[in-house]
Amino acid sequence: MNDSTELHDVVMVGAGPAALAAALYTTREDIDTVLYEKGVIGGLAAITDWVDNYPGFPDGLAGLELADKLQKQAERFGADIRLGEVQKITNTGNLKEIETTDGLVRAKTVLIATGSDYKKLGIPGEEEYYARGVHYCATCDGAFYRDKKIVVVGGGNSAVQESIFLTKFASHIDLLVRGDSFRASEILQQELKKHSDKVTVHFNTSTERIIGKEGKVTEVQGHNSKSKKELSFAVDGVFVFIGLLPNTGFLKGSDIDLDDIGMIKTNESLETSMSGVFAAGDVRSGATMQIASATGEGATAALMIRKYLEPHA
């Protein structure tokens, strides 16, 4: 590193709702702001079919549309969104060194808002048939299942929301829920009931194995913990929505403390164990995994960053 290395007031890792909201606030304060996004601008929100619980949109809106609006609002005030990956953050005192796929940059502060990704089942057949019958993005891959039978795994908001979306394509959906009830919101459960002609819900059912033939998924095997019966579903594909894992792999070995499940620990100012490095949104320990909370945390983090920068200006 030398003095000619780019220096910014804040580098944000990720460009999901938390970072885009933070960038809106920092840029409006004339804080020089750069975001790095390795995946989709808008994060998981952008690959969610429909968002009905984000305040201000009484009729709901497509996840992609919300992502686009958040991006445009942040860019309107000068956020510089770059398509690249942050690989390492090092504390060099007052400045942080950030290694990216586009080279090294320096920043006075960093906001980590890398969000989460969908968990995998870890069962036989899952990896083998990835993208050939096993999927984690309904809005990307649902169209390949017109008039076909599928299994959806999960009992939370994502599983129910995406099952409803997939009824546009699939002839029938078996929804396998490990627990004895849904964790999804009541309104989503009510919406799902409107599709009972196409969706069969199986509670107390774990997903054990994905079977295929000639490169295609043909069957999903499960186990009912109440009846103790083995179950078999003849299907063409499986969509998995069983919860989220934080995107913190790039922080392994860094001075930033993580909790037991790899989420970033912060104090009441959303600052991590590395001074001047903040975290917000789904990646933060204690996050509620809601888009509205992520944008709220992003705004809070931006104000904390502004406060941090004042004596360090």
Added chain:
Amino acid sequence: MPKNITIFTTNTCGYCVMVKKWLSAKGHAYEEVNLDTDPIRQQEAIALSGQLSVPITVVTKQDDTQEVVVGYNLAKLAPAVS
């Protein structure tokens, strides 16, 4: 520079938007095949990629060889279009 680039997409696919944004940012023109409006080309997409997933980017080189990249994967996409 490639001879041409074709992207298979769907209306709701966020990763498809990212591939298009990235190609545009790098100054590459592309043809888009939307499988929601043109579902008849789905089999072509599956045959090219061997997968049931979009985006599928097909890069035809100057010597008419083709490289197929599934997903928004810059590690594969960047060398494919260089």
